[in-house]
Amino acid sequence: MSSSDSSTSAGPRLLGPAEVRSLAASLGVRPTKQRGQNFVIDPNTVRRIVRAADLAAGETVLEVGPGLGSLTLALLADGHPVTAVEIDPLLAQALPSTIATYAPEQASSLTVVEADAMEVGPAEIGSPTACVANLPYNVAVPVLLHLLMVSDSLRHGLVMVQSEVADRLAAPPGSRTYGVPSAKAAWYADVRRAGPIGRNVFWPAPNVDSGLVAFERREPPATAASREEVFAVIEAAFSQRRKTIRSALARWMPDRERLDEVFRTTGIDSQLRGEMLGITDFAALAGAGRTL
Incomplete structure (x- = not known):
C-alpha cells in the first residue's frame, strides 16, 4: 500500500480486490450474513453506480452500510460530501482512516454516523438530498422506506439490493412481483x-443476483387518510393475495355495508384483486374509510 503522500497528486484511489482484503485483514473483519455484508471489490462498479445516480455537482449524499469504503471513495472522488451510516462499530471507526489514506484531500467531506439505519433521523443524518448505497440485503426494504419517511430532504437516489427485491420495489400494479414493498415505495x-x-x-460473492433501483421523490397521492392509514389498507389488501379486494379488506373494515359504501364512493371495482390497485387507489380507499 502506498502512502497517502504519494497519492495526493493522483487524486483519490479506489479499492480493488487486494485493497479490500488487506483492509479487512488489518481490521480482523469477516463479512457476516447477519448484517448482510458483501463488500464491493470492483472499482468500475462503484464508478458506474455514481454515474448512474445522476447527482448534481457537490450534492450531499447519504450512504447506508459503507463497509470498508469502496462506494464512499467513489462518491468523494466525484466531489460529493458523504454522510455514511454504519451499524458495525469497527467499520464505522475505521472508515475515516481509510478515507484519509486513499482520498486525503476529500477526508473533510466525510461524516460517519455509527448507528442503525432503522433508527436514524434528521438529527443524525442532517439534510442529504440523495441516497446512494449498497444496502444490507437482509433489511433493504425497511431501511429504504424508513429513510424516505424520516428524511424529507431526500429527493432521489440509487441503491443496490438483491435482484428480486429490486423487482418488487419497482413492480407496477398487475405484475407478478407487485406487492406491499412496491405499493409503499410508490407512496413516496x-x-x-x-x-x-x-x-x-x-x-464474498453472494448466492443471489443484485440490481440497482433508482427512485425520484414526488408528492404522495391526495387523500384524507394518513400515511399509516393508507399503509394499513395496503397490508390488508395483500394479506390474502388470492382474494378479491373486498374480501381482503374485511378485517380492515368488518362492517360490510360501510365497506361496500367505500367502494361505491371511490368507484373502485371491489372484485379486483389487491395486486391490480395502484397507490392512488389505496389512498382513495383509506381516505373514504376515514371520512364515511
Whole structure:
C-alpha cells in the first residue's frame, strides 16, 4: 500500500480486490450474513453506480452500510460530501482512516454516523438530498422506506439490493412481483430498475443476483387518510393475495355495508384483486374509510 503522500497528486484511489482484503485483514473483519455484508471489490462498479445516480455537482449524499469504503471513495472522488451510516462499530471507526489514506484531500467531506439505519433521523443524518448505497440485503426494504419517511430532504437516489427485491420495489400494479414493498415505495417516489450487478464484483460473492433501483421523490397521492392509514389498507389488501379486494379488506373494515359504501364512493371495482390497485387507489380507499 502506498502512502497517502504519494497519492495526493493522483487524486483519490479506489479499492480493488487486494485493497479490500488487506483492509479487512488489518481490521480482523469477516463479512457476516447477519448484517448482510458483501463488500464491493470492483472499482468500475462503484464508478458506474455514481454515474448512474445522476447527482448534481457537490450534492450531499447519504450512504447506508459503507463497509470498508469502496462506494464512499467513489462518491468523494466525484466531489460529493458523504454522510455514511454504519451499524458495525469497527467499520464505522475505521472508515475515516481509510478515507484519509486513499482520498486525503476529500477526508473533510466525510461524516460517519455509527448507528442503525432503522433508527436514524434528521438529527443524525442532517439534510442529504440523495441516497446512494449498497444496502444490507437482509433489511433493504425497511431501511429504504424508513429513510424516505424520516428524511424529507431526500429527493432521489440509487441503491443496490438483491435482484428480486429490486423487482418488487419497482413492480407496477398487475405484475407478478407487485406487492406491499412496491405499493409503499410508490407512496413516496417513482421507482424503477436501473440495471443488474454481477456477483463477481463482491467479496464474498453472494448466492443471489443484485440490481440497482433508482427512485425520484414526488408528492404522495391526495387523500384524507394518513400515511399509516393508507399503509394499513395496503397490508390488508395483500394479506390474502388470492382474494378479491373486498374480501381482503374485511378485517380492515368488518362492517360490510360501510365497506361496500367505500367502494361505491371511490368507484373502485371491489372484485379486483389487491395486486391490480395502484397507490392512488389505496389512498382513495383509506381516505373514504376515514371520512364515511
